[in-house]
Amino acid sequence: MKIIVTGGAGFIGTHLTRRLVGHGHDVIIIDNESNSSRASVPAGARFVFGDVTKPEELEPVFSQGADAVCHLAGQVSIIRAFDNPIGDLRTNTEGTINVVRVCLAHRVPRLIYASSMTAYGDTDVVPTPESEPCRPDSYYGITKFAAERYVHATAERPDLECPLAVTSLRMFSVFGPGQAWDNPYQGVLGIFLGRIQRGEPITIFGDGEQTRDFVFIDDVIDGWLGALENTDSTAGRIINLGSGRPHSINELAAKVLAAHGIPEGEYDVRYAPTRPGEQRRVQADISLARELFGWQPKTSFEEGLLETMQWAGGTGPGEDANGLTAQAETTIGERT
Ligand SMILES: NC(=O)c1ccc[n+]([C@@H]2O[C@H](COP(=O)([O-])OP(=O)(O)OC[C@H]3O[C@@H](n4cnc5c(N)ncnc54)[C@H](O)[C@@H]3O)[C@@H](O)[C@H]2O)c1
Incomplete structure (x- = not known):
C-alpha cells in the first residue's frame, strides 16, 4: 500500500514508518520538523517537508494519491498548549481538518488518527472504556478531542462522494x-x-x-498495524491503546x-x-482492541x-x- 504518515519524523511516527516499510509498504512522511528532524526518518521512507496547518504544503503529496493516511503530526505538549492555546488549536485541530479535507479531495479511502487519552479528562469509570463520555480538562485534550470529532463526523457525512474509513487510536502514555x-x-x-x-x-x-498508563512503543505500533490491517472491524471506531495497568x-x-x-x-x-x-486516575480499558483485532500488549x-x-x-x-x-x-x- 502507499501510505502517508504525517508527523512521521517524530517518536511514534518513526517506529510506525520503520514497521510499515518492513512490511513492504511505500511510505511518504510529511513533517515540519518542529519537534524532530528528517535525520531520524527510517531508511526506505520518503520525506517531504510540510506543515499540516498549510493545506498548500499537503496538496502536492496527497494529489499523487494514497491508499491510507496515518495522521500523527501534532503539538504534543500539555504545558505548551496552556501557554499557546491558539498555536495548539491550529496544529492539532485545524491541522487535522486540513488532513481530512485533502483526504476527501483526493479520494483517500482510509485515515487513522493519533488520538489521546487526554480526551477523557477525569472520568468516573477507571479502567476507562471508549464508551465513557469525554470531558477533557487540558487545552491539549480539548484540541485532540475536537480533531477526533472532526475526523469521525466527516466520515459519517451522508453526502460524501467517496467513503473515508476512519479510526481513532486513543493512545495512553507511550x-x-x-x-x-x-x-x-x-x-x-x-x-x-x-x-x-x-x-x-x-x-x-x-x-x-x-x-x-504507560504502554510500550512496540505494542502501540502493533495496534496501528492491527487497525490498518482490519479496516472492516475498525472503521468508524475509537479504540484505546494502553497497557491496562496503572x-x-x-x-x-x-x-x-x-x-x-x-x-x-x-x-x-x-x-x-x-x-x-x-x-x-488514568488506566485504559483495553478490551475493545482485543475484541476487534486481537490486540494485546506484550x-x-x-x-x-x-x-x-x-x-x-x-x-x-x-x-x-x-x-x-x-x-x-x-x-x-x-x-x-
Ligand atoms: N507520545 C504519546 O504518549 C502520545 C499519546 C497520545 C497521543 N499522541 C499523539 O501521537 C502523535 C505523535 O506523538 P509523538 O509522541 O510521536 O510526538 P512527536 O513530537 O515526537 O511527533 C510529532 C511529529 O509531528 C511533527 N509536527 C508538529 N507540528 C507539525 C505540523 N504543523 N506539521 C507537520 N508536522 C508537525 C513534529 O515535528 C513531530 O515530528 C501526536 O499527534 C500526539 O498528540 C502521543
Missing part, C-alpha cells in the same frame, strides 16, 4: 527507545530519565499519587531510580504544586524501561541494571 528525554515539554518518563542522566533533581507535581508517578520515580541503582531516599526528589489539566513496564534505558545508554546491554534486570525477569510471563 514510551520506549526514541522518545525525547531532553525536552521538558514531553512525557514524564523521558523527563525523569533525562534528569537522572544529567544528575538534576526530579520534580513531581502534586502528591505523586496520580496514575498513568502506575502512580511516585511509583514511576522509584522504579526509574531503582533501575539506575539509586536507593530510595538518596536522590533529590522535589514536590511542586499540581499543574492544570492533570488527570487523577511488554511489561519493567521490560520496556530496560529496553529504553539500554537504547539511551543508561545501562549497557548485558550489564547489571541494579535490580531492574531481576525485576524484568520476574515479570516475564506476566505480560499485560
Whole structure:
C-alpha cells in the first residue's frame, strides 16, 4: 500500500514508518520538523517537508494519491498548549481538518488518527472504556478531542462522494527507545530519565499519587498495524491503546531510580504544586482492541524501561541494571 504518515519524523511516527516499510509498504512522511528532524526518518521512507496547518504544503503529496493516511503530526505538549492555546488549536485541530479535507479531495479511502487519552479528562469509570463520555480538562485534550470529532463526523457525512474509513487510536502514555528525554515539554518518563542522566533533581507535581498508563512503543505500533490491517472491524471506531495497568508517578520515580541503582531516599526528589489539566486516575480499558483485532500488549513496564534505558545508554546491554534486570525477569510471563 502507499501510505502517508504525517508527523512521521517524530517518536511514534518513526517506529510506525520503520514497521510499515518492513512490511513492504511505500511510505511518504510529511513533517515540519518542529519537534524532530528528517535525520531520524527510517531508511526506505520518503520525506517531504510540510506543515499540516498549510493545506498548500499537503496538496502536492496527497494529489499523487494514497491508499491510507496515518495522521500523527501534532503539538504534543500539555504545558505548551496552556501557554499557546491558539498555536495548539491550529496544529492539532485545524491541522487535522486540513488532513481530512485533502483526504476527501483526493479520494483517500482510509485515515487513522493519533488520538489521546487526554480526551477523557477525569472520568468516573477507571479502567476507562471508549464508551465513557469525554470531558477533557487540558487545552491539549480539548484540541485532540475536537480533531477526533472532526475526523469521525466527516466520515459519517451522508453526502460524501467517496467513503473515508476512519479510526481513532486513543493512545495512553507511550514510551520506549526514541522518545525525547531532553525536552521538558514531553512525557514524564523521558523527563525523569533525562534528569537522572544529567544528575538534576526530579520534580513531581502534586502528591505523586496520580496514575498513568504507560504502554510500550512496540505494542502501540502493533495496534496501528492491527487497525490498518482490519479496516472492516475498525472503521468508524475509537479504540484505546494502553497497557491496562496503572502506575502512580511516585511509583514511576522509584522504579526509574531503582533501575539506575539509586536507593530510595538518596536522590533529590522535589514536590511542586499540581499543574492544570492533570488527570487523577488514568488506566485504559483495553478490551475493545482485543475484541476487534486481537490486540494485546506484550511488554511489561519493567521490560520496556530496560529496553529504553539500554537504547539511551543508561545501562549497557548485558550489564547489571541494579535490580531492574531481576525485576524484568520476574515479570516475564506476566505480560499485560
Ligand atoms: N507520545 C504519546 O504518549 C502520545 C499519546 C497520545 C497521543 N499522541 C499523539 O501521537 C502523535 C505523535 O506523538 P509523538 O509522541 O510521536 O510526538 P512527536 O513530537 O515526537 O511527533 C510529532 C511529529 O509531528 C511533527 N509536527 C508538529 N507540528 C507539525 C505540523 N504543523 N506539521 C507537520 N508536522 C508537525 C513534529 O515535528 C513531530 O515530528 C501526536 O499527534 C500526539 O498528540 C502521543
